[in-house]
Amino acid sequence: MSPGPKSLAMFEQLTAIQECSSVHFFVDYHNSIGNYIVDADGNRLLDCFSQIASLPLGYNHPAILSALSSPQNQSVMANRPALGVLPGTDWPDKLSFIMDKMKPRYSSALSDLWDITTMACGSTANENAFKAVFIKYMDDHRGGEPVSQEALNSAMLNKAPGCPHLGILSFSGAFHGRTFGCLATTRSKPIHKLDVPHFDWPMAPFPNLLYPLDQHVEENREEEARCLEEVRTLLKDSRAGLMTSTIAGMIIEPIQAEGGDNHASPEFFRSLRSMASEFKIGFIVDEVQTGLGATGKMWAHEHWGLGEGEAPDIVTFAKKAQIAGFFSKKEMRPREGYRIFNTWMGDPGKMLMLEAILKEYEKCDLIKNTSITGDYIKEGLMVLKKKHRKM
Amino acid sequence: MSPGPKSLAMFEQLTAIQECSSVHFFVDYHNSIGNYIVDADGNRLLDCFSQIASLPLGYNHPAILSALSSPQNQSVMANRPALGVLPGTDWPDKLSFIMDKMKPRYSSALSDLWDITTMACGSTANENAFKAVFIKYMDDHRGGEPVSQEALNSAMLNKAPGCPHLGILSFSGAFHGRTFGCLATTRSKPIHKLDVPHFDWPMAPFPNLLYPLDQHVEENREEEARCLEEVRTLLKDSRAGLMTSTIAGMIIEPIQAEGGDNHASPEFFRSLRSMASEFKIGFIVDEVQTGLGATGKMWAHEHWGLGEGEAPDIVTFAKKAQIAGFFSKKEMRPREGYRIFNTWMGDPGKMLMLEAILKEYEKCDLIKNTSITGDYIKEGLMVLKKKHRKM
Secondary structure, three states: OOOOOOHHHHHHHOOOOOHHHHHHHOEOOOOOEEEEEEEOOOOOOOOOOHHOOOOOOEEOHHHHHHHHHOOOHHHHHHOOOOOOOOEEEOOHHHHHHHHHHHHOOOOOOOOOOOOEEEEEEEEEEEHHHHHHHHHHHHHHOOOOOOHHHHHHHHOOOOOOOOOOOEEEEOOOOOOOOOOOOHHHOOOHHHHOOOOOOOOOEEEOOOOOOOOOOHOOOHHHHHHHHHHHHHHHHHHHHHHOOHHHHHHHHHHHEOOOOOOEEHHHHHHHHHHHEEEEEEEHHHHHHHHOOOOOOOOOOOOOOHHHHHOOOOOOOEEEEOHHOOOOOEEEEEHHHOOOOOOOOOOOOOOOHHHHHHHHHHHHHOOHHHHHHHHHHHHHHHHHHHHHHHHOOOO | OOOOOOHHHHHHHHOOOOOOOOOOOEEEOOEEEOEEEEEEEOOOOEEHHHHHHHHOEEOHHHHHHHHHHHHHHHHHOOOOOOOOOOOOOHHHHHHHHHHHHOOOOOOOOOOOOOOEEEOOOOOHHHHHHHHHHHHHHHHHOOOOOOOOOHHHHOOOOOOOOOOOOOEEEOOOOOOOOOHHHHHHHOOHHHHHOOOOOOOOOEEEEEOOOOOOHHHHHHHHHHHHHHHHHHHHHHHHHHHOEEEEEEEEEEOOOOEOOOOOOOOHHHHHHHHHHHHHHHHHOOOEOOOOOOOOOOOOOOHHHHHHHHOOOOOOOOOEOHHHOOOOOEEEEEOOOOOOOOOOOOOOOOOOOHHHHHHHHHHHHHHOOHHHHHHHHHHHHHHHHHHHHHHHHOO
């Protein structure tokens, strides 16, 4: 479908004030409903795109509209607070509610270990997750000794020892965002990275599996073993000082999205987790795209069957949650205030939406529904594949 | 004032799930009004803090509440779009309105040169301003030649030539945000930077002036000349390849806020602007804290008396605007789509608030009022200073 005349006229208007060649068409959000998006020219389309996977309940859902129209909530939105210094009286309850409904769960022993930090978007969630990992790494390094004056002085000049040469390991095909910290871990397409200075952080291969998975068990096991071996080599090289930056953490998506629909086995991820523990580095799971029920569980990494001591150190989220941020183990908490901090620290207005979304998930059993619908679509795709297989 | 018992109880609740030692007290936003903030225990305080300078009309302003309660606007908030691909039908008009009311103005010849790009917060505004500067710098370098395959390949590995060793020059005492790109230009306090890896970008001295300015004209002129000379030396060193990163742009606040209430003369800033042109690098003015009328003009840098050819290349904003982003000269526009891009590209819900704010500014002549009130407060402070001067 090409954009209609009204979309084209708006496109011309917008082109006068910004580069907007990425715009597909203009949307009549007032008249879009459920899974159907309506464009400026009145065309109604089935929306499988969901605003880059960030719209969990479809358009104009009554639960969201009702949350936004309550007068009590309007004063929350009208007075955007600096949450790190002046949170509202209902903020601790809101955060506790979110924790209760959506924190990652594996077994009772593992499920209560989490802090929550809120941010405005996926990139700032990941950037601050990296900062938490670096601060923890250097805290461990100091072993309780106070920060030296030399470190404080050199930090102001962007130099070691205050600004150490630490890095985050990421995987081929990964997408973790576009700000300068995130971008150094993003490995999906050159267009994101070209012309921009980058931290010289290392990359490991993400398994390149053969599908269908159940028909290639042996080859895929070998491919995953090869990737794990490369990760181990990088971690050993880092420990031996052979790299320009010492690896303080690794970040991975449970399913690669932007980099292609790339999967790996639960064993692969559990092995990475265990290697991170062995080398005493942070293990960050990026659930910005996969989280909030997209895989039939609240978090995709809940499919890994994690046991005692295997929980990630940090799990980041954004998109469908409307608000962004991360869950983190208690030991990732900085010793001082203002270290993971910014003006807004997220947005209580978006938290109202997340609250409504989570209640609706529960009321309509939507995560289970995703699982059922997912199976149905996959089955249909398999039938189509058989039917249209090349001879 | 110490926090009351209700704030203390909430503090305990919040401490269970996050590091929150930066929290001052908990706020009853529903009952706060105008300049008065009400805490959890019912204390009413005159608020001179304004949520880290981000609340332009005070608490529960009727114009904001009315914008948020209109049903048409609620569908804007309920359906947060990916603005870079699927903006709403009213988005071009909203952006045009914002441009009309708040784009920087100097003389008629200079005032129509701007593009606008929206983001979610001050840090992402600055990070993307840096990216725009780097992309422009490398576009100029290529001089119309296509991007080489070597550049595309090396970009995926975080290496030159795809990821060139470029940097942004910033000034001592500067604050430009806390994500990894911004943080490399922030120079206010070690606590922001400690333990975090940094780009090895250069720093120039911000003038350390003597106050009152009118009693130290000669010394201050010398101090500014010294700082300008250091900037020139850094730019020459960069051009000669003597630095680890080549300077592609500089960023400066018209008044340093976080780094202390530090001023410099219009001549100083105009000299920097001219040096940026001479060395063919981008000149970014960070108005995140100073913008939206705080200095008696819409933008603090409008006080510099800029003439033809002296407009900044980019002006960034956030805080009081609720939405963030930047204005930029047409020649800063990337040649390709998706280069300055992310999932949300700002938030139309916040744009509704900005629209209401700008209308209220105009209706009540609030920027002029800031100027009058500012003079009144300054005069009072001078009287207090004389009265309490050390003997």
